[in-house]
Amino acid sequence: MSGRYLLQKLARAVLTIIVIVLLNFLLFRAMPGSPARIASHHPGVTQAAIDQLAARWGLDKPLIPDQLVAYVNATLTGDFGLSYQFRGEPVTEVIGDRFWPTMILIGLGELFAIIIGLALGAYAGWRRGSAVDRVGGGISLVLYSMPYFVIGMPLIIVFAAGLGWFPTSGMFDAGATYASGLDQLLDFAHHLVLPLTTVTLGLVGAYSILMRSAIMETRSEDYITTARAKGLTDGRVLRTHAFPNALLPMVTIIAIDLGYVVAGAITAEVVFNWPGIGTLTVDALQARDYPVLQGIFLLLSFTVVLANLVADLVYGFLDPRVRV
Amino acid sequence: MTVQDAATLRARRQWPMPKQAVPGAPLLEVEDLSVRFRMPGGPSVKAVDGVSFRLEDGEAMGLAGESGCGKTTTALSLVRLLPANGRISSGSVRLFGIDLVPKTERQMARYRWREISMVFQGAMNALNPVKRVGDQIAEPIEIRLGQPRGAAQKRAAELLDLVGIPEKRASAYPHELSGGMRQRAMIAMALACDPALVIGDEPTTALDVMVQAQILALLERLRRDLGLSLMLITHDLSVIAETCDRVMIMYAGRVAEEGPVRRLFSAPRHPYTAKLLSSFPNIRADRRTLDTIPGSPPDLRKPPPGCRFAPRCAHAMPVCTEEAPTEVRFADGVRVACHLFPPGAQGVVASGVAASGIGGGLVRAAALPSAGGRP
Numbered sequence: 001m002s003g004r005y006l007l008q009k010l011a012r013a014v015l016t017i018i019v020i021v022l023l024n025f026l027l028f029r030a031m032p033g034s035p036a037r038i039a040s041h042h043p044g045v046t047q048a049a050i051d052q053l054a055a056r057w058g059l060d061k062p063l064i065p066d067q068l069v070a071y072v073n074a075t076l077t078g079d080f081g082l083s084y085q086f087r088g089e090p091v092t093e094v095i096g097d098r099f100w101p102t103m104i105l106i107g108l109g110e111l112f113a114i115i116i117g118l119a120l121g122a123y124a125g126w127r128r129g130s131a132v133d134r135v136g137g138g139i140s141l142v143l144y145s146m147p148y149f150v151i152g153m154p155l156i157i158v159f160a161a162g163l164g165w166f167p168t169s170g171m172f173d174a175g176a177t178y179a180s181g182l183d184q185l186l187d188f189a190h191h192l193v194l195p196l197t198t199v200t201l202g203l204v205g206a207y208s209i210l211m212r213s214a215i216m217e218t219r220s221e222d223y224i225t226t227a228r229a230k231g232l233t234d235g236r237v238l239r240t241h242a243f244p245n246a247l248l249p250m251v252t253i254i255a256i257d258l259g260y261v262v263a264g265a266i267t268a269e270v271v272f273n274w275p276g277i278g279t280l281t282v283d284a285l286q287a288r289d290y291p292v293l294q295g296i297f298l299l300l301s302f303t304v305v306l307a308n309l310v311a312d313l314v315y316g317f318l319d320p321r322v323r324v
Numbered sequence: 325m326t327v328q329d330a331a332t333l334r335a336r337r338q339w340p341m342p343k344q345a346v347p348g349a350p351l352l353e354v355e356d357l358s359v360r361f362r363m364p365g366g367p368s369v370k371a372v373d374g375v376s377f378r379l380e381d382g383e384a385m386g387l388a389g390e391s392g393c394g395k396t397t398t399a400l401s402l403v404r405l406l407p408a409n410g411r412i413s414s415g416s417v418r419l420f421g422i423d424l425v426p427k428t429e430r431q432m433a434r435y436r437w438r439e440i441s442m443v444f445q446g447a448m449n450a451l452n453p454v455k456r457v458g459d460q461i462a463e464p465i466e467i468r469l470g471q472p473r474g475a476a477q478k479r480a481a482e483l484l485d486l487v488g489i490p491e492k493r494a495s496a497y498p499h500e501l502s503g504g505m506r507q508r509a510m511i512a513m514a515l516a517c518d519p520a521l522v523i524g525d526e527p528t529t530a531l532d533v534m535v536q537a538q539i540l541a542l543l544e545r546l547r548r549d550l551g552l553s554l555m556l557i558t559h560d561l562s563v564i565a566e567t568c569d570r571v572m573i574m575y576a577g578r579v580a581e582e583g584p585v586r587r588l589f590s591a592p593r594h595p596y597t598a599k600l601l602s603s604f605p606n607i608r609a610d611r612r613t614l615d616t617i618p619g620s621p622p623d624l625r626k627p628p629p630g631c632r633f634a635p636r637c638a639h640a641m642p643v644c645t646e647e648a649p650t651e652v653r654f655a656d657g658v659r660v661a662c663h664l665f666p667p668g669a670q671g672v673v674a675s676g677v678a679a680s681g682i683g684g685g686l687v688r689a690a691a692l693p694s695a696g697g698r699p
């Protein structure tokens with residue numbers, strides 16, 4: 001990958017983030033009622049807090065430049081204000097607490113879905129019309145069309161409520177004390193199984209369907225005929241010639257998907273009451289906790305931009321034609 | 325080409341003959357080959373219909389004919405690499421006497437590249453865009469010949485050198501090479517396992533004239549130095565005249581005429597060959613004399629009965645639209661399928677499909693001096 005390509009992509013990402021920050025500023029200022037008034041509707045917010053808020057954000061001063069400067073300054077220092085809902089806890093801390101559960105759940109879910117989906121799709125596309133293709137294709141299509149709660153509810157009914165193998169919700173047993181870190185980890189893993197399965201199943205269908213068509217497209221390429229003419233085994237042609245080429249369009253698709261990881265997590269988290277960004281968003285919306293929502297909005301935007309940047313870099317690494 | 329000559333040529337190869345090879349059998353003997361392409365909801369395409377020919381070790385054969393006449397299909401069936409809807413419906417392809425048609429996919433893979441390799445048109449698409457050229461050349465050496473990676477890489481570099489590409493370009497990706505270089509790399513790749521036969525399917529079509537000439541000179545040199553056999557598919561008859569010992573003219577999936585290049589080009593017997601030659605632009609020829617063949621090749625889903633060229637043939641007779649002509653062989657080694665030359669006509673020494681078999685080969689061997697002039 002050349003330095004120029006890298007620089008170009010980085011510059012684009014930075015530019016996008018600047019635009020997002022500005023948009024975030026305007027969006028929440030453009031909403032009806034001043035931030036102070038919205039805050040005052042909140043039972044937990046005192047007049048003193050509102051005054052403090054107004055002073056902090058320069059609400060008595062003009063929008064541009066004073067309020068903007070104050071906002072950009074605060075954003076740059078990682079100060080997103082205080083949550084209304086959580087008794088004035090800083091937004092960064094509120095979101096920070098919820099960030100890792102989401103990353104683990106969705107990150108692992110994506111990882112499994114990508115591995116299983118790409119392998120299944122590649123095999124199905126390569127052996128079009130085979131049993132794997134038909135059965136796998138059917139299952140993929142069904143899963144693809146099912147939202148998380150449709151996948152998650154039956155899992156809860158059967159494996160949690162019915163068989164009692166797994167807990168129905170949460171991340172740890174309520175009020176549990178642990179003898180060791182390992183115990184705590186095991187409890188966590190126990191709680192993770194069902195939500196993780198749900199997320200994996202929810203994502204795997206799309207990846208497998210897309211990979212199947214990507215492989216089918218490469219199948220008819222001349223270099224595949226060349227590889228077969230070389231007397232390579234079918235599996236080898238698939239692994240070393242078709243797969244790396246079919247992966248190229250997938251990288252972009254996966255990256256776009258990763259960008260919506262957090263957004264997509266909302267229903268999955270709500271079904272299992274998983275204490276992540278998804279449930280936090282729902283809570284914040286219900287409580288009209290604007291500072292938290294604003295923080296989440298920024299976080300979501302960053303993940304999209306970051307995912308796209310990673311996609312560009314991975315693509316540049318995989319495809320020698322863009323490395324020039 | 326005598327059997328002894330062929331044996332010395334074979335001895336030059338690094339690898340032994342395939343285990344099941346029949347001693348004394350020709351390099352390639354194709355008999356009555358037919359290929360069908362299944363079409364969704366309709367009659368299948370009879371792309372190749374009863375094609376027979378043989379190729380001796382060290383020989384170069386040109387294959388010409390209008391677009392869609394089945395040249396590529398014939399070539400691909402030799403290594404059984406037809407598109408998914410294509411199938412060899414009858415006939416045999418014997419390599420050193422081993423029939424490849426009934427082989428399983430796994431058995432077939434053993435003969436690919438080690439015995440028959442291919443150079444495709446437009447190496448941009450025939451080379452994998454995400455793999456280094458050197459790795460693509462080394463791949464069959466490593467996988468098929470079981471050589472360690474280092475040795476395979478070294479051999480790949482040597483091969484690049486042999487085709488006139490600096491060894492350090494081994495680390496280049498296909499898109500970083502010019503069209504001519506890519507085609508050279510493709511040729512280097514085709515030589516990787518020291519095959520007995522290289523098939524070039526329009527290997528120079530996408531290149532400019534100067535590069536074309538270079539590539540052809542390279543192929544010619546390699547053929548002589550390495551004792552390769554060559555099957556060269558091209559629309560350019562002058563290329564065949566320069567490079568090949570024999571030429572086969574196909575029309576609508578069948579062999580129209582086949583024989584030594586000089587005989588066939590100086591005195592074409594089949595009306596289609598004659599038309600093809602007179603429609604071929606010649607630098608010395610006056611533009612007004614350039615001929616065209618009226619009409620177009622038949623729809624191969626429902627080919628006309630009798631001779632497939634009949635609708636366009638100036639010599640067509642009533643029998644032409646009723647009966648397919650039988651192949652006859654002349655004493656000078658030329659084979660023709662046309663009612664103008666019925667079995668028993670003057671100069672005909674054999675007739676029928678079997679003529680392309682062993683018997684025909686003997687006849688040709690006797691009549692070969694005119695073609696044997698080329699090494």
Ligand SMILES: Nc1ncnc2c1ncn2[C@@H]1O[C@H](COP(=O)(O)OP(=O)(O)OP(=O)(O)O)[C@@H](O)[C@H]1O
Nearest residue numbers: 361369371390391392393394395396397398407624
């Ligand atoms: N996969 C396929 N499915 C159906 N028909 C096919 C398929 N491949 C080739 N054909 C048909 O078979 C016939 C022979 O095609 P082929 O590619 O062998 O011709 P060719 O002589 O190589 O032509 P060209 O000079 O254009 O390369 C053509 O009529 C073509 O339309």
Ligand code: SF4
Nearest residue numbers: 631634637644662663
């Ligand atoms: S068989 Fe008849 S139609 Fe066909 S080429 Fe000969 S003369 Fe022409």
Ligand SMILES: [Mg+2]
Nearest residue numbers: 395396397525
């Ligand atoms: Mg062709």
